[in-house]
Amino acid sequence: MEKKSPAYTKRQKDLILRALTDVEFRRLLASDPLRALGKSSLTPEGRKQVELVLATVKEVEAKITNLADQLLCLNGPCGIC
Amino acid sequence: MATTWECNLACSYCFVRGQGLGAPGVRMTPGLAARVVDALDEGLAHVESVCLHLYGGEPLTNLPAMRAMVERAGIKRPGRFRFAITTNGVAAGREAFDLLEAGRFQVVLSIDGPAEVHDECRRTPDGRPTHAAVLRFLETLRTRTRCPVRGSAVVRSGWSLAQADAYLRSLPIDLIKAQAVRLPPGSPYALTPAERLQYLADLEEAGRRVIADLEAGRPPRDDRFSSRVLQLLRGGARAAFCGAGVTAFGIAPDGTVLPCVLVDPRRARLGHVAGAPGEWVEAGLRWRSAQRPQPRCLSCSAFPLCGGGCPAVLPVCGDDECELVRKNCEVARAVFERFRAAPHALLALAGVV
Numbered sequence: 542m543e544k545k546s547p548a549y550t551k552r553q554k555d556l557i558l559r560a561l562t563d564v565e566f567r568r569l570l571a572s573d574p575l576r577a578l579g580k581s582s583l584t585p586e587g588r589k590q591v592e593l594v595l596a597t598v599k600e601v602e603a604k605i606t607n608l609a610d611q612l613l614c615l616n617g618p619c620g621i622c
Numbered sequence: 623m624a625t626t627w628e629c630n631l632a633c634s635y636c637f638v639r640g641q642g643l644g645a646p647g648v649r650m651t652p653g654l655a656a657r658v659v660d661a662l663d664e665g666l667a668h669v670e671s672v673c674l675h676l677y678g679g680e681p682l683t684n685l686p687a688m689r690a691m692v693e694r695a696g697i698k699r700p701g702r703f704r705f706a707i708t709t710n711g712v713a714a715g716r717e718a719f720d721l722l723e724a725g726r727f728q729v730v731l732s733i734d735g736p737a738e739v740h741d742e743c744r745r746t747p748d749g750r751p752t753h754a755a756v757l758r759f760l761e762t763l764r765t766r767t768r769c770p771v772r773g774s775a776v777v778r779s780g781w782s783l784a785q786a787d788a789y790l791r792s793l794p795i796d797l798i799k800a801q802a803v804r805l806p807p808g809s810p811y812a813l814t815p816a817e818r819l820q821y822l823a824d825l826e827e828a829g830r831r832v833i834a835d836l837e838a839g840r841p842p843r844d845d846r847f848s849s850r851v852l853q854l855l856r857g858g859a860r861a862a863f864c865g866a867g868v869t870a871f872g873i874a875p876d877g878t879v880l881p882c883v884l885v886d887p888r889r890a891r892l893g894h895v896a897g898a899p900g901e902w903v904e905a906g907l908r909w910r911s912a913q914r915p916q917p918r919c920l921s922c923s924a925f926p927l928c929g930g931g932c933p934a935v936l937p938v939c940g941d942d943e944c945e946l947v948r949k950n951c952e953v954a955r956a957v958f959e960r961f962r963a964a965p966h967a968l969l970a971l972a973g974v975v
Contacts, residue, residue, distance in 0.1 A: 554966045557974060561856050601972045605853045606865050 556594045561601055571595055623658065623873035624883050625650040625687040627679040631710050632747040635778060635803050635811045650875045652690035658873055658895050659694040659703065665899025669869070675706040677883055679875075682709050682718050689717075692725040706730065708774070710744065711759035712752045723767040730799070731760060734775045735789045743778070743811070764794055772797040778811040783824035787844065798843050802946060818942070822949045829953035833960050836967045839975060848971040850927050850954035855968050860929035862913065867892070867906035881909050884934035924951035 560567040569577040574591045583591070626649045629636075650658075662672050674691060681688060695703035705725035710732050722729065733756050734740040741751035763769060773795040775786040786800035802821055805812045813821055828844055835842040842848070853860060864870060864882075872883030877895040879902040880887055890909055893902030915930035922928070928947050961967045969975075 551966075554969055554974065557969060558855075558965055597972065597974060601852055601856070604972060605849050605856060605860075606869060 553590060553594065556590070557597050557601075560594055560598045567595070567598060623674060623676060624678045624875055625655065625676060625681055625684040626875050628683060629678060629680045629710070630683055630713055630746065631680065631744060631752060633710075633745070634743045635776060635805060635809075648875045649684050650687040650877070652686045654877050654895070655687035655690040656694040658877070659691055659698070661895040661899050662871075663698055663702065665903045671701055671704060673704045673706055675708070677708050680710055680712075681707055682714050684875075685717055685721065688721050688725075692721055695725070704728070708732070709759075710752065711756040711763075712746070713755070714759050714762075719762060719766050722763065722769050727769050729763060729769045729771045730774050731756065731763075731771055731795070732774050732776075733757075733760070733790075733793070734778075735781055735786055739781050739785075739789075743776070760793065760795070770797070771795045772799055774798075775800040776803050777801060777813070777821065778803040779813055779817055782817065783821050784827065787824070787828065791843065796843070797845060799846065800844075801846075804943075812942075818945070821946070825946075825949050825953055826956075829957055832957050836957070836961060836970055839967070839970060841970045841973055841975060845971065846950065847954040847957055850951060851958045851968060852971055853927060854955065854958040855965055859926035862910065863929040863932050866933065867910040867913075871902070871906060879906075881906060882934055922948070924948040927951040927954060 556570075560570055566577060570591060574583060574588070575581065578587075578591075580587075628647070628649070659674070662674070666672055674695070676688065676691075678684075692705065695705070706728040707722070708730040721727075732744070733753075734744060737751065737753040740753040740756070744752050744756075746752065760771070763771060771794075773790040773793055775790055775798075777783045777786050777800055783800055783802070787798065790798035790800055802813055802818075803811050829847060832842040832844065832847055862868075866872075866885070867881035870882060871892070872880035872885065873895060874880065874883065874887060878887055879892045879895060881890050881892060892905035892909060895902075913930070913933065915925065919925050919928070919930050922944075924947060928951055931943060931947060958968070
C-alpha cells in the first residue's frame with residue numbers, strides 16, 4: 542500500500558473530523574465537494590480523498606449507532622456473548 | 623442470528639440457558655438459512671452491507687446452515703454480506719475452519735482465563751474441561767484462516783476484570799472483551815458488592831489504558847468505550863441503546879424475526895423470514911417507536927450516552943446493569959475529555975491512524 546505523507550494524513554484527518562462534527566459540511570462535501578473545499582477543481586487523487594473521507598465518516602456513524610449491534614456483538618456493552 | 627439454541631457445552635453461568643430462550647431441538651435447515659440471506663438482502667435493500675452474526679447455542683454445531691448462508695451470500699453483490707460468529711471453539715473440524723475462512727468471519731471466541739478459571743465453568747454436558755480444546759482452536763484458526771479474532775471473557779466472582787483483561791492480552795488475538803457475568807444479583811458467580819466496586823475501578827483502569835494507547839497512536843485492543851467516545855466527538859444524544867428493530871434484527875432457528883435474538887419472542891415477534899420482508903422491517907420500526915426509557919432514565923446523567931439500556935439485559939440484571947453502563951459512560955467521557963483539545967487522536971478508535 543502506498544505510504545501517505547504526514548501532511549496528507551493530517552489533512553485527511555482534518556476533513557474527517559470536520560465532516561463528522563459538521564453535518565452541513567458533510568452534506569456539502571458529498572453534493573458539491575468543490576464548494577465544500579473552496580476549490581475550483583479537484584484532481585482524481587483529491588476526489589478519491591473526498592470519497593474516502595465520506596466513507597470513513599459513514600463507518601464512524603455506523604460504529605456509534607451499532608453500539609450494541611456489534612454487540613451480540615463484537616464490541617458492545619452488553620457482554621452477553 | 624441463532625441457527626440453533628443447542629450447545630455442545632453446559633456452562634454454569636449461561637445467560638441463554640438461564641433465559642430459557644428458544645425451543646430446544648429446533649435447528650435451522652440449509653434451505654431456511656439460504657432464505658435468511660435472501661430475506662435480509664430484500665428487506666434491507668436500503669443499507670449498504672449486512673453483517674450476519676451467528677450466535678446461539680453453538681453455531682458450529684449447525685454447519686449445514688452456516689455453509690448454506692456463506693454460499694448464498696457468495697452470489698450476492700460483493701461486500702453485501704459480512705459474517706461474524708460467537709463460538710466456544712470446542713469441537714471444530716476442518717469443515718468449520720474452511721467455512722470460517724470462506725466467509726472471512728470475524729470470530730468472537732469465548733475464553734475466560736487459564737485452564738483452572740475457564741474449566742471451572744465452561745465444561746461439556748458430561749463434565750469434561752474445554753480450555754485445551756479452545757487453545758487448539760485458536761491456534762488452528764490463526765494458522766489456517768485470516769479471520770480477525772476477539773477474545774471474550776466472562777468476569778465473575780473470584781475472577782476480576784483486571785485478571786481477565788491481562789489473560790486475554792496474553793493471547794494471539796486482535797481485540798479483547800472482558801465483561802461481568804450477566805446474572806441476577808445473588809446468583810452463583812455474580813460479583814459480590816466488593817467485587818463490583820473493584821470491577822468499577824478496573825473499568826477506570828481500562829480507560830487509562832485506552833488513553834495510553836491513543837497517546838501512542840494505537841487503536842486500543844479493548845474497544846468497549848469506542849462508540850461512546852466517538853459519539854461524544856460527533857455530538858448528539860443516543861436515540862436508543864442499540865439499533866435493535868431498525869439496524870439490527872434477531873433471527874431464531876425457526877426463521878422468526880425479532881428485534882434482537884435475545885429478546886423474548888413472545889413479547890417482540892416481528893415476522894418470519896419466509897414472509898414479505900417489508901412486514902418485519904415495518905414491524906421493527908413500530909417496535910422501536912414503542913420503546914420508552916424508564917422514568918428514572920430521564921434524570922440519569924448517562925442517558926444521552928446510554929439511550930435507555932439493553933432491552934434484553936435490563937430485565938435480568940436491573941440496577942446492576944445500570945451501574946455498569948453508567949460507569950462505562952463515565953469512563954468514555956474521561957477518555958473524550960483527555961483528547962478534547964486534540965481530537966485527531968480519537969480517530970484511532972475508528973481505525974483511522
